[in-house]
Amino acid sequence: MVDTPILPSKFLHLKCLTIDHTIISSSPAYNYLYLVYFLDACPSLETFLLGISQNHMEHDSIIGDSSHMRQMPGHRHDNLRSVEITGFYSAKSLIELTCYILDNTVALKYLTLDTTRGFFSCSTGEHDRCFPMDKIMITEAKRAVLAIQTYIERKVPSTVKLNVVKPCSRCHAVESYL
Template sequence: MPDVSADGSIDSAAKRKGSLCQQVANSEGNKKTRYSRLDLPEEIWCHIHSLMAFKDAARATCVSRAFHRSWQCHPNLIFCIGILGSNFINKFDRIVKKHSGIGIKSVNFEYDSSYNTRRSTSISHHFDSWLHIAITPWIEKLSLRLSHYSYNVEYNLPCTILSDGRASSMRHLYLGSCSFHPTINLDLRSLMKLHLFNVHITGDELGCLLFSCYALEWLELEHCDEIVCMKMKTLSLQYYCNAVYYARVESIPNVPNLETLTICSYHEIPKDSMEDDSIFGDSSNMRQMQEYRHDNLQSVVITCFCSAKSLIELTCCILDCTTSLEYLTLDTTRGVYSCSTGKHSQCFPMDKAMIPKANRAMLAIETYIERKVPSTVKLNVVKPCPRCHISES
C-alpha cells in the first residue's frame, strides 16, 4: 500500500503507479487490477482519511467510494471562505450534510462576508443547522470565527447547541464576532480553554457559561464590551488573559490555581469614566481581599495601566495575596509594539490625550504600588516612548 503522509500527500511511487483514489475506484468496481489488495477494512480507510489535510480529504471523497464512506466519520472539519471559495453556502451544505456527525473531534468554521457580500445577510440562518450536525458528544474543539469586520452578519449562537451533553467532551471553545447569551447551565465539564473575541455577552451570562467549567485552565476575553463586571465561581485557571477594565478585585479571588494573569484595557484608557475613578480623587476606603490566596500566580501583565482606583486596588491585592509572584509588568501604553525591540521603526501610536493619563499612572505607581513590591518580584513599568510618543505630543 502506498504511504500516506500526515498532510494527506501520497508518495512519489504511488503517484507513478496511479492515484490512490483511482485504485480504490477500480477495486470497488470489481475490476481486476494489480492493486486489488487495497480492498481494506473500513476502519483502515477511516484512519488514512483522517491523516489527510482537510482539503485533500474532501477531494478524495469526491472521487473515491471508499473515502466517500469514510468521510461520514472524518474527525476534523475545517471550513473557511479561503478554502471553499465564494460559493460558500452550497459547498458547505453538500460537505456537512454528507457527514454523519459520528466521530467528529474538531470543527473550525471561519466566515468573512467580504468574500460573499450577496449572501452575507442570509448566511446566519444556515449556521444553526450546520452546527447541529457538527457538534456531537465526541467533539473536543470548536472554533467559530466570524470576521471582525462582518458587521452585517449577526449570529446568535443558541444555548441548545451546547446543551444536553452535546459538549460534554469539549476541551477548547473559541467564539469570535457573534452573540452568545446562555441562560441555562451548560454541560462543559471537560472545557479547559475558553477564548471569546468580540462576543456579545454580559457578565452574568459569562458566569452562567462558566458555572459547569470545572476543568477550565485558560480564560481569554477580548473586546467583550457588554461585560461590566465579572464574578466567577471557584475555577482552576492557570492563564487568565484580557480581563480588561471589568477585571476588578472581585474577578480574581476564586481562581487559586492561576499562574498567569494578563489584563488589557485598550478602549478604557481614553474614557473619562476611569479618570473619574482616579486614585488621586479618593484614596480612602481602598478594598482589600487578603483572605484569598494566589500562591501559584507567577506573572502579571497589565496593559494600558492608568490611575483608576480599581486598577490600583487590583494591583495591591495581587501583591498582598501572592507568594510566588516573579514578574509584574505595568504598561501605561497600548502595549502593542515598541521601537525598542528593533523590529519596528516607531512605537504603536498613542493619542495625545493619553500622555498625561500615562503620567498620572506612573505617579500612582510610585505613590501606591512600588513600596508594596517585594524584592523577589521584578517590577517593569513601561512608559511612553520619549522619541515616538512624547515628541509627537
C-alpha cells in the same frame, strides 16, 4: 461575559487566565477590584493577563484622591507567578486590584504594568517609531506611572521583577498635563 462579583463555580485546574476588558465611552467607571473573585475561583492560577482597551477615559483616578484604598478579604494565591496588565491606567480600583495581588501572592515573580496599551514601541528595536498616542493617552499614561510610583512600587517585594512600560520619551514628547 461573566457578571462579577459572583462567580458560581471554581476553575480548579486553570493555570492561565486572560481577561480582555473593553471600555466604551458610554460605560460607567468599572470596578476592577471585582476581578478578585476570578482570582479566588482559580486556586491553581499561575499566570494572570488583563488587557484593558478604552477609547474614553472615564474613571475615578487615584491621583488627587484622598480617600482610603479599599481592600477585599483575600485568599492566598500560592501559585500565581506572573501578572501582566496592558492598558494600565490611574483608575483607583485598578491600583487597588494590583495592591491586592501583591498582598496576597507568595510565588509572584513578574509584574508587568503596561501604560501604553501594548502598542508597538521603538524600544524593542523592531520599529523606527512607536505607535502614535494622542495627548489624552500620553497624559493618562504619565498619570498611571505616577500612581505606580506612589502606590505600587513600595509594595513590590525584592523577589518580584516589576516592569513598568511607559510611553517612549522620543516619540511621545508632550508637556505634562498632570
